[in-house]
Amino acid sequence: MAGNASEIKGIGGATPGWYAAGLDHVWLPYAQMKTVTPPLAVTATHGSRIVLADGREFVDGIASWWTACHGYNHPHIQAAVERQLAAMPHVMFGGLVHEPALTLARRLAAMLAGDNCSTDLDRVFFSDSGSVAVEVALKMAVQYWGNQGIRGRTRFVAFNGGYHGDTTGAMAVSDPQGSFHTAFRGLLPEQIVVDLPVDAASTSALEAVLADRAEQIAAIIVEPLVQGAGGMHFHDAHVLKTLRALAERYELLLVFDEIFTGFGRTGAMFAFQEAGVVPDILTLSKALTGGTLPLAATVARRKVFDAFWSDDPAKALMHGPTFMANPLACAAANASLDLFEGEPRLVQVAKIADALRQGLEPCRTLPGVKDVRVKGAIGVVELERIENINALRQRFIAEGVFIRPFGSIVYLAPAFTIAEDELAKLLAVVRTVLGNGAAQ
Numbered sequence: 001m002a003g004n005a006s007e008i009k010g011i012g013g014a015t016p017g018w019y020a021a022g023l024d025h026v027w028l029p030y031a032q033m034k035t036v037t038p039p040l041a042v043t044a045t046h047g048s049r050i051v052l053a054d055g056r057e058f059v060d061g062i063a064s065w066w067t068a069c070h071g072y073n074h075p076h077i078q079a080a081v082e083r084q085l086a087a088m089p090h091v092m093f094g095g096l097v098h099e100p101a102l103t104l105a106r107r108l109a110a111m112l113a114g115d116n117c118s119t120d121l122d123r124v125f126f127s128d129s130g131s132v133a134v135e136v137a138l139k140m141a142v143q144y145w146g147n148q149g150i151r152g153r154t155r156f157v158a159f160n161g162g163y164h165g166d167t168t169g170a171m172a173v174s175d176p177q178g179s180f181h182t183a184f185r186g187l188l189p190e191q192i193v194v195d196l197p198v199d200a201a202s203t204s205a206l207e208a209v210l211a212d213r214a215e216q217i218a219a220i221i222v223e224p225l226v227q228g229a230g231g232m233h234f235h236d237a238h239v240l241k242t243l244r245a246l247a248e249r250y251e252l253l254l255v256f257d258e259i260f261t262g263f264g265r266t267g268a269m270f271a272f273q274e275a276g277v278v279p280d281i282l283t284l285s286k287a288l289t290g291g292t293l294p295l296a297a298t299v300a301r302r303k304v305f306d307a308f309w310s311d312d313p314a315k316a317l318m319h320g321p322t323f324m325a326n327p328l329a330c331a332a333a334n335a336s337l338d339l340f341e342g343e344p345r346l347v348q349v350a351k352i353a354d355a356l357r358q359g360l361e362p363c364r365t366l367p368g369v370k371d372v373r374v375k376g377a378i379g380v381v382e383l384e385r386i387e388n389i390n391a392l393r394q395r396f397i398a399e400g401v402f403i404r405p406f407g408s409i410v411y412l413a414p415a416f417t418i419a420e421d422e423l424a425k426l427l428a429v430v431r432t433v434l435g436n437g438a439a440q
Ligand SMILES: *Cc1c(COP(=O)(O)O)cnc(C)c1O
Pocket: 129, 130, 131, 132, 134, 163, 164, 165, 166, 223, 228, 229, 257, 258, 259, 260, 261, 285, 286
């Protein structure tokens, strides 16, 4: 990347010494390092803004992979983390527990139970990233059966368009195309990836698979209502009701991956609550700490937990990340939950949804646009195709916004606290850039 490192000077002027000195030693995500567009050097964030080393400031349209739901540098989260940093940045979770983790587990269980306490999703296993939370969910599901003396239920049913993470187990239950399964053939466990049951044909296809292979299947795993990184596809609650019914009929566990949808993104606090379908296992991460520190949770219903409750040590859940329940991350998550309780986040999401609907609708008639859709604080313009994704990303950067199209979509998933004029700017830039035919 030596050539690229010097190239960036042309874009913004001064490049800090650490940039050129370090860039040849990092390996960037999802990037062909030979041809990758040089990344932007960031020195600060605030609200919905990203500040670059050269002084430029961007409006952020995607809140750092949808994590920074309260905006960057929220003082309430910062203060909580600072207090925790002074007292105890980290301690292992084996044999030791601490207030931030136990308080967070109690609060998550209460939130997931809902106002009418209709669920018993109340046992929380902490980890440090979404992919690991998914791995834990998969292990939980397999061991759930094994602990009851039922052998051979080691497969999962998952869905085209789904994304559950980049670790091996999570990749295997993600969309085969999006996760580059072919590059890892032989490594990935073989899973059953089919179409979501959105209509009669896909429902009977799924049923046929279950009728044939139920004894090999531990669980069905799905992102409820919105498939995120697989292309921002939405589906209705009835799809989840169908999955629940099929899970009952064939005695399978149902796993909802709410790593993207959780904490207000779709308009409800959790997508499963909006859909009125309760999973047996639920995964959370992304916005859990308000985008400040890595943390994830795998939450089990009582019947799942009960299958591990035994005098037999071999029936314990065999997992334990080194930085599990990191106190700084748990303190940040508790502070984030304070903000959800004390500030009108879901009202803000509803307002953002209205603005996204109005602001993106004009894109529908632009050449090359296949679909425009909005759900909660997620606004999507799907194009027929994006020929040059790097060029399109650069167009947005040139307009002063940070938006990162992928596949064939341009999407916005801003902080819930984004200012009206900032959101208006994002929308105007999307309309202008796509209106200029940049997508073709
Ligand atoms: C981002 C994401 C993951 C993976 O989380 P990481 O923290 O990147 O490992 C898993 N599932 C869904 C639905 C996600 O959006």
